[in-house]
Amino acid sequence: MANPKELAKKGDFITGGTFACSGCQAVYGKRLVYHALGKNTIMINTAGCMTLTTTYPFTPYKAPWVHIAIQNAAAVGTGISMGLKAQGKDKGVNIVAYAGDGASYDIGMQALSGAAHRNENIIFICYNNSSFANTGFQRTSGSQLYAYTSTTPTGRKNKFGNILPRKNLAKIMAMHDIPYATTACTSYPHDVIAKLRKAASIKGFKFIDLLCSCQPGWGVEEQMMVEAGRMMVETGIWPMYEIENKRFKLSYKPKMLNVEEAFKLQKRFRHLDSRMIKKIQNIVNNEWKSINSGRFWDSHEY
Numbered sequence: 001m002a003n004p005k006e007l008a009k010k011g012d013f014i015t016g017g018t019f020a021c022s023g024c025q026a027v028y029g030k031r032l033v034y035h036a037l038g039k040n041t042i043m044i045n046t047a048g049c050m051t052l053t054t055t056y057p058f059t060p061y062k063a064p065w066v067h068i069a070i071q072n073a074a075a076v077g078t079g080i081s082m083g084l085k086a087q088g089k090d091k092g093v094n095i096v097a098y099a100g101d102g103a104s105y106d107i108g109m110q111a112l113s114g115a116a117h118r119n120e121n122i123i124f125i126c127y128n129n130s131s132f133a134n135t136g137f138q139r140t141s142g143s144q145l146y147a148y149t150s151t152t153p154t155g156r157k158n159k160f161g162n163i164l165p166r167k168n169l170a171k172i173m174a175m176h177d178i179p180y181a182t183t184a185c186t187s188y189p190h191d192v193i194a195k196l197r198k199a200a201s202i203k204g205f206k207f208i209d210l211l212c213s214c215q216p217g218w219g220v221e222e223q224m225m226v227e228a229g230r231m232m233v234e235t236g237i238w239p240m241y242e243i244e245n246k247r248f249k250l251s252y253k254p255k256m257l258n259v260e261e262a263f264k265l266q267k268r269f270r271h272l273d274s275r276m277i278k279k280i281q282n283i284v285n286n287e288w289k290s291i292n293s294g295r296f297w298d299s300h301e302y
Contacts (some may be wrong), residue, residue, distance in 0.1 A: 028189075076097070118179060144280075149217075180206040182195050235256070
């Protein structure tokens with residue numbers, strides 16, 4: 001576990017005053033990356049929410065930062081890795097691709113899968129706020145079942161919101177035979193830092209699906225951002241685990257509160273009725289039944 005005094009001595013590699021939303025957990029996740037890995041980190045950001053952290057020619061970063069198109073984080077990370085290796089400058093450098101769920105689960109999936117298949121030596125972090133948040137909170141395949149999004153709005157013609165369950169990207173990436181895949185949440189910073197440091201110690205492709213609560217997209221009060229993420233974990237909706245060389249290990253045992261406790265904090269779920277809540281609870285229960293019985297790789301019945 002990271003020592004708070006040790007982290008304080010490292011300093012901060014992001015200055016204040018970005019255009020990101022107040023309390024943005026994705027920005028906080030990036031701070032955790034720098035706290036864990038230090039200044040010898042090359043950060044790659046796709047177009048998305050993190051675009052709001054810079055306005056040319058100004059930057060809040062005190063370490064190398066690359067801004068690219070939404071779909072090619074893994075490809076650019078590959079290029080940087082190969083370029084440094086060719087120059088003999090790759091020792092002790094952490095190449096981190098930091099992309100949203102739209103840029104990971106969907107638009108960037110081709111480049112992500114390719115880099116994982118080649119086992120490129122980079123850390124790929126999906127900052128998962130469950131939507132294309134920067135362009136208006138459209139649905140992604142990382143969006144929660146029945147969540148309101150701007151492309152799955154609720155109303156007379158649609159009482160359900162998003163009708164498709166969330167894709168399990170961490171499991172999909174682990175099936176590429178990469179050495180390390182994990183899930184985490186910014187509401188548990190010491191867990192995030194520990195997993196980042198483990199990822200940095202492993203050669204090859206590493207994937208981290210990092211849940212980041214989103215104030216405008218989830219409809220959460222600013223002061224409740226950390227709690228919103230924590231409740232997604234404590235209700236079992238977002239399991240936190242590691243898959244190292246395809247071996248599953250639970251990294252946090254939640255309280256398994258009723259899923260409704262997480263939904264109370266998020267306006268994107270205010271349309272849910274008892275049947276929809278029961279459906280989600282059953283999905284969560286079935287997933288945890290597989291996890292607790294040691295059958296994590298089994299298909300889940302929805």
